[in-house]
Amino acid sequence: MSEISRTKEPRTAPPEARRKQLIEATITAISKHGIAGTTLTKVTQEAGLSLGLANFHFDSKDALLTATLQHLADEHRALWIDKSRQPDLSAAAKLQAIVNAQFHPKVCNRRKLSVWFAFFGDTPHRSAYLRTSGELDRERQRVTADLCARIIGERGYTIVSPNQVSHMLEGLFDGLWLNILMYPDLFDRNTARDQVNAYLAQCLKEDFL
Amino acid sequence: MSEISRTKEPRTAPPEARRKQLIEATITAISKHGIAGTTLTKVTQEAGLSLGLANFHFDSKDALLTATLQHLADEHRALWIDKSRQPDLSAAAKLQAIVNAQFHPKVCNRRKLSVWFAFFGDTPHRSAYLRTSGELDRERQRVTADLCARIIGERGYTIVSPNQVSHMLEGLFDGLWLNILMYPDLFDRNTARDQVNAYLAQCLKEDFL
DNA sequence: GAATTGATTGAATGACCATTCAATGAAGGC
DNA sequence: GCCTTCATTGAATGGTCATTCAATCAATTC
Numbered sequence: 001m002s003e004i005s006r007t008k009e010p011r012t013a014p015p016e017a018r019r020k021q022l023i024e025a026t027i028t029a030i031s032k033h034g035i036a037g038t039t040l041t042k043v044t045q046e047a048g049l050s051l052g053l054a055n056f057h058f059d060s061k062d063a064l065l066t067a068t069l070q071h072l073a074d075e076h077r078a079l080w081i082d083k084s085r086q087p088d089l090s091a092a093a094k095l096q097a098i099v100n101a102q103f104h105p106k107v108c109n110r111r112k113l114s115v116w117f118a119f120f121g122d123t124p125h126r127s128a129y130l131r132t133s134g135e136l137d138r139e140r141q142r143v144t145a146d147l148c149a150r151i152i153g154e155r156g157y158t159i160v161s162p163n164q165v166s167h168m169l170e171g172l173f174d175g176l177w178l179n180i181l182m183y184p185d186l187f188d189r190n191t192a193r194d195q196v197n198a199y200l201a202q203c204l205k206e207d208f209l
Numbered sequence: 210m211s212e213i214s215r216t217k218e219p220r221t222a223p224p225e226a227r228r229k230q231l232i233e234a235t236i237t238a239i240s241k242h243g244i245a246g247t248t249l250t251k252v253t254q255e256a257g258l259s260l261g262l263a264n265f266h267f268d269s270k271d272a273l274l275t276a277t278l279q280h281l282a283d284e285h286r287a288l289w290i291d292k293s294r295q296p297d298l299s300a301a302a303k304l305q306a307i308v309n310a311q312f313h314p315k316v317c318n319r320r321k322l323s324v325w326f327a328f329f330g331d332t333p334h335r336s337a338y339l340r341t342s343g344e345l346d347r348e349r350q351r352v353t354a355d356l357c358a359r360i361i362g363e364r365g366y367t368i369v370s371p372n373q374v375s376h377m378l379e380g381l382f383d384g385l386w387l388n389i390l391m392y393p394d395l396f397d398r399n400t401a402r403d404q405v406n407a408y409l410a411q412c413l414k415e416d417f418l
Numbered sequence: 419g420a421a422t423t424g425a426t427t428g429a430a431t432g433a434c435c436a437t438t439c440a441a442t443g444a445a446g447g448c
Numbered sequence: 449g450c451c452t453t454c455a456t457t458g459a460a461t462g463g464t465c466a467t468t469c470a471a472t473c474a475a476t477t478c
Binding site: 010 | 467
């Protein structure tokens with residue numbers, strides 16, 4: 001995070017710090033070279049550490065990749081889970097929090113999106129993703145469906161079912177992420193967020209803008 | 210395609226047939242093992258051919274992968290481009306054709322979606338994708354935006370701009386693809402298509418269902 | 419200030435893989 | 449039936465990489 005001093009980095013650090021350092025370097029390496037091009041040599045070079053450290057702090061390369069994924073998943077979930085549990089917030093505000101989390105700069109930037117899609121796109125790692133984070137996606141979908149149901153219920157208004165809206169949201173979240181990653185000149189996170197909100201306003205007749 | 214005889218496959222075949230055979234095997238291999246796990250040995254085994262043939266018919270492994278991508282892109286584009294150019298079809302019918310192409314079983318199945326996302330997810334191959342197929346995505350978006358503009362123009366109705374709708378469509382297409390790939394128990398191509406149509410009906414006040 | 423503990427290093431090992439190529443085999447022209 | 453042409457084969461080559469491990473080094477304890 002912050003530099004202790006200009007020239008004298010301590011040569012040794014607690015395992016937790018090294019683990020985090022290696023995970024950050026892994027994110028950078030994957031975003032630059034893809035998973036296949038991410039060698040332990042590149043990761044440790046990126047981190048400014050020696051090759052052996054990767055295998056010292058993680059059982060295997062695969063364990064490092066899984067830890068990296070878990071780190072991203074935790075970071076993402078932390079952005080909305082708290083608000084979704086506050087009983088005094090409206091359903092609309094909670095839904096809003098989920099949308100905002102999805103396009104929060106901490107999560108929605110090309111460096112990190114690269115990593116998400118690296119895991120989505122590689123069949124063996126996709127299995128690992130489903131094992132560690134699949135339930136998280138299902139959880140988010142259940143929560144959004146539930147929130148939509150409450151909003152629709154309040155109004156008694158029903159063009160679309162809550163379940164349909166939640167499916168559309170999941171699709172929009174991932175698809176807009178992908179387009180932000182691939183076509184940053186055409187898609188950016190702010191307009192993406194606004195468009196999702198506009199869609200919700202259309203569906204739920206709430207003021208999301 | 211079809212089996213000439215039960216036991217006697219001819220030992221030799223024209224290069225074009227072999228190329229196609231290898232491309233099909235590559236699609237299967239990528240869907241099973243990911244790009245990184247797709248070795249020429251696995252591809253040629255899958256095709257029932259010998260290792261050397263891969264390098265005989267393609268300059269390099271990378272050339273084979275690029276040809277595979279090109280094959281998928283051509284196949285996809287062919288599903289909608291003809292209809293989009295028929296002057297006697299309505300704008301709504303053309304938009305419909307694009308949506309149908311996106312969720313056509315020939316394209317939208319987990320075997321092929323695996324390959325698309327393999328290219329999307331791997332940074333070095335993503336660059337290759339953008340070079341070979343990036344213009345195709347932009348083209349589809351231009352066409353949908355144009356069609357939306359014509360539909361909106363006819364009605365003079367304007368909740369959302371044509372450009373916004375086309376961005377939403379691109380997002381929905383990719384995101385629903387990803388969810389069909391990852392959560393086939395929750396997402397299938399028919400309901401995905403219907404939901405996109407319902408969204409268009411909402412936006413454009415046309416009868417898309 | 420020795421001794422102990424735990425972090426760090428990078429050369430060595432073994433596995434895997436793309437690519438090459440010399441040899442083999444089939445098919446059709448003559 | 450011989451010969452040319454072209455597809456096919458798979459062993460050999462060279463390179464890359466994850467992982468191991470014996471040696472080194474820093475910090476902490478006593």
